[in-house]
Amino acid sequence: MVACDNVLTCETKGFVQGDDDVISTTPNNRPINGSVDLRFIRDAGPDGVIEARLSAGFPFELADLRVDGKPLLLDRSAWALNTRDGITILSGKWPEVVVAFVAQLRDGTMLQVRDGIVLLNGLSAAALHMDDRQGRLGGVTALIRTGAKSASAVPPAPLLPPAPSTHGSIALGxxxxxxxxxxxxxxxxxxxxxxxxxxxxxxxxxxxxxxxxxxxxxxxxxxxxxxxxxxxxxxxxxxxxxxxxxxxxxxxxxxxxxxxxxxxxxxxxxxxxxxxxxxxxxxxxxxxxxxxxxxxxxxxxxxxxxxxxxxxxxxxxxxxxxxxxxxxxxxxxxx
Structure with missing residues (x-):
């Protein structure tokens, strides 16, 4: 899925859809843990901050990550791996690191995180849509369809609309x-x-x-x-x-x-x-x-x-x- 808000901060998010933690099986009937998601979040504008984030409801290490059975190659120094309240999150925020991560995933069919998975079909289309919405296509900041256009060609982010001022409720008799x-x-x-x-x-x-x-x-x-x-x-x-x-x-x-x-x-x-x-x-x-x-x-x-x-x-x-x-x-x- 992909979503962009009113100031064009965009997020693409992949997960196995269902109602339980174990919600699918592999072709050989091995249970798949569905409590995993992969997302890319990016602010609008030439200098929009980007983040790749992989989250799971169980502990994992970089050695547990595979694409279609092959080890995922990540530089440990470029990624943060933390576990809090039972959720383990791997995150990277350097643009070149995120681009390299996408390059490893875009032609795959499945990202495996121990017994959990994220299906990768649709990832390129979602990332392309993000680039298009933010005006990055054909430029150096694009994730998918890169080109020669400089970062300065990316439109600025829309302004945040103001919220009404806070007011305390009036006590009624x-x-x-x-x-x-x-x-x-x-x-x-x-x-x-x-x-x-x-x-x-x-x-x-x-x-x-x-x-x-x-x-x-x-x-x-x-x-x-x-x-x-x-x-x-x-x-x-x-x-x-x-x-x-x-x-x-x-x-x-x-x-x-x-x-x-x-x-x-x-x-x-x-x-x-x-x-x-x-x-x-x-x-x-x-x-x-x-x-x-x-x-x-x-x-x-x-x-x-x-x-x-x-x-x-x-x-x-x-x-x-x-x-x-x-x-x-x-x-x-x-x-």
């Missing part, structure tokens, strides 16, 4: 909280019942709690708890006026990718949410499987009128070495 909840339940009863959220669904087991937070002097955020699934729960999110005219409305939570659970006009269903009262940052964490080898996360911040996306990660295919370790699709500049 119990009476106001009760009023806002009752008002929203009254005006949004149909939606709450349809999504099985809030106290209107008293017969539903395992509902998450309802939370009320003051966004500013004019608006409040209400999170109505919905049904709790096997490994994650969801809430329905509303922005409710504290003063003036208006009605409680489902919160608009922008995302560049449609994620499962986003119901559009039927309300904003948010999974495994958290609201940071110190900064006014609202986050979710959607797991596509219990071990979170695929899924999505967002961060939004209130700007006084609506929620603004400040960060997003996403990975559709399940696999890799670390839970929640998904490519970044959107980032912003903290204020």
């Amino acid at each position: 119990r009476r106001e909280q009760a009023h806002l909840i009752a008002w929203t339940e009254r005006t949004q009863a149909k939606l709450l019942k349809k999504q099985s959220c809030g106290s209107l669904n008293k017969g539903t087991d395992s509902l998450l709690e309802t939370g009320v937070y003051g966004l500013d002097k004019n608006n409040a955020l209400i999170l109505f708890g919905c049904s709790m699934a096997a490994y994650q729960g969801a809430s329905l999110v509303f922005v409710v006026p504290r003063t003036g005219n208006g009605q409680p409305e489902p919160a608009s939570l922008p995302s560049p990718v449609l994620i499962k659970g986003d119901t559009g006009d039927e309300g904003s269903i948010v999974t495994s949410l958290d609201f940071d009262v110190a900064t006014g940052t609202f986050t979710d964490f959607y797991k596509g499987m219990g071990l979170a080898y695929c899924g999505a996360s967002h961060e939004w911040r209130w700007d006084g009128h609506h929620f603004v996306l400040t960060r997003m990660t996403f990975q559709a295919g399940c696999g890799g070495s670390m839970s929640g370790d998904w490519p970044v699709l959107y980032r912003s500049k903290a204020q």
Whole structure:
């Protein structure tokens, strides 16, 4: 897979796709450990930093690496090998080292890491796409299709969009909280019942709690708890006026990718949410499987009128070495 974010930082990532640690077998029925991933991450611009990274959920050494059965030739002095929290990571950041690494892999079919593998078909196409998106094709900084164009011909990286300033949540009294909840339940009863959220669904087991937070002097955020699934729960999110005219409305939570659970006009269903009262940052964490080898996360911040996306990660295919370790699709500049 390959992903580039809004400032053209690109990442190509290879892994065996599946739902368990052991998720495939070789032709002779030998189990393959799927908790391995290979990635190349590069910033945009003429001097964009590049990194090659191989990660596994078990210890390994350079001598354990093979391409189609043949030893992978790496200069130990040019690579860092570390193990932390059960994850071993081999990383190289010198451009010439990464280019030489790609050259050894691009014509292979399988990278073996002890009993783990990464299939290499598609690697050249993904790296070529990264080069194309960043304007490197035909130049000295390209990974695949190199040429005579100098590094200065590579376009600069786009500027990071600014994120709204942080704001602490306003503490609301119990009476106001009760009023806002009752008002929203009254005006949004149909939606709450349809999504099985809030106290209107008293017969539903395992509902998450309802939370009320003051966004500013004019608006409040209400999170109505919905049904709790096997490994994650969801809430329905509303922005409710504290003063003036208006009605409680489902919160608009922008995302560049449609994620499962986003119901559009039927309300904003948010999974495994958290609201940071110190900064006014609202986050979710959607797991596509219990071990979170695929899924999505967002961060939004209130700007006084609506929620603004400040960060997003996403990975559709399940696999890799670390839970929640998904490519970044959107980032912003903290204020």
